[in-house]
Amino acid sequence: MGETGKDDLTPAPVLPMGPDYRISGTFTLDARPGLLEGDDFRIPVGLSAMPHPGDGLLGPMRLRDLPVSEPTPCYAGDQREDLSFTLPAGFHPERLPRNRTLEGSFFRYESHWAIAEDTIRVSRHLVSRIDRPLCEGDQRAEAARALAEIRRDEEAQISLTPPADSSAESSGGANPTTH
Numbered sequence: 001m002g003e004t005g006k007d008d009l010t011p012a013p014v015l016p017m018g019p020d021y022r023i024s025g026t027f028t029l030d031a032r033p034g035l036l037e038g039d040d041f042r043i044p045v046g047l048s049a050m051p052h053p054g055d056g057l058l059g060p061m062r063l064r065d066l067p068v069s070e071p072t073p074c075y076a077g078d079q080r081e082d083l084s085f086t087l088p089a090g091f092h093p094e095r096l097p098r099n100r101t102l103e104g105s106f107f108r109y110e111s112h113w114a115i116a117e118d119t120i121r122v123s124r125h126l127v128s129r130i131d132r133p134l135c136e137g138d139q140r141a142e143a144a145r146a147l148a149e150i151r152r153d154e155e156a157q158i159s160l161t162p163p164a165d166s167s168a169e170s171s172g173g174a175n176p177t178t179h
Helices: 138-154 166-171
Strands: 005-011 023-029 077-086 100-103 107-116 119-128
Touching: 100 138, 107 138, 119 138
Parallel strands: none
Antiparallel strands: 005 023, 077 119, 100 107, 107 119
8 A cells, every 4th residue: 555554454255256356454544744734645545455446457557658559458347446534533625636537438437536524535436348458549548548547536635624623733643544
């Protein structure tokens, strides 16, 4: 996940095999006092045990400089990621990142951001209907544009507004929890 803290992973049983597989995890991040002072940060992207929506199905997401003219493996499939981020007591985000919908000739990606009480939630979902093993030509260009937008969505920043009673700052730091 790229963050320090404590975690608890709960993988679903591998057998019996089915069309879906789920891994759940809870993470308590180490104190980051800068969060309490309004520093911008991104919600941790969650488990790295499975590819995140877009990665793999539309090509390799982390190869930012891969030329659009370079064919990449692409796959049909359905990827979903649901993250929740519990804020320190009394804090709330200044604003949430915008929701995104990307529609291509062979895929659809959606992300939805919401807040309820002290928890920020983001749900990301990608469905790819590609009918061949390689993205090339126009499909590769379309996938590359989508991957750039998906990366922007993953890297969206938020900042926290302290509670009216700023005594929370004396608690020693923010220890947010991600699910």
